[in-house]
Amino acid sequence: MIETRGLTAAVEALDAMAKAANVQLTSFKKVGSGLVTVIIEGDVAAVSSAIEVGRQAHIQTGGELISSNVIPRPHSELAKIL
Template sequence: MQAIGLIETRGLTPALEALDAMCKAANVKLVSFKRVGSGLVTVIVEGDVAAVQAAVGAGAASYGRTGGELVASNVIPRPHHDLAKMLF
């Protein structure tokens, strides 16, 4: 795994909108879709660093179309293998 990207939104619909934009913007693969609680949903994708950065940027920009709230977004290049075990 070269990089992982995370987007957390409040609500399922904004998370799906962000995921759609992420997958259309770059060559990334969905690895996890977690419902955290209190309406928070986290989408995790993986790919090469540039693709993940582009995807997270597109996902963060797209959430507003659904009226949702972007809570956080992050790109982790070359994550430690123990981190990958914890997320998946």
């Protein structure tokens, strides 16, 4: 997942991630106060690679990266929260 401040930065990151690796968009959440969280899924290597590309791509938009994280093999209960 990547969390940014600003929709444009989140869309830019998602576009770069989808082009860089075999990942799928799971969720795109507008949290409030300009925070947007993009959640992707795929195999761990693809997601790790995509997150790094997304982090770099978002910088070009001038957006603010709040956080990013890769959770390998998330517990099934976690899906209920996200």
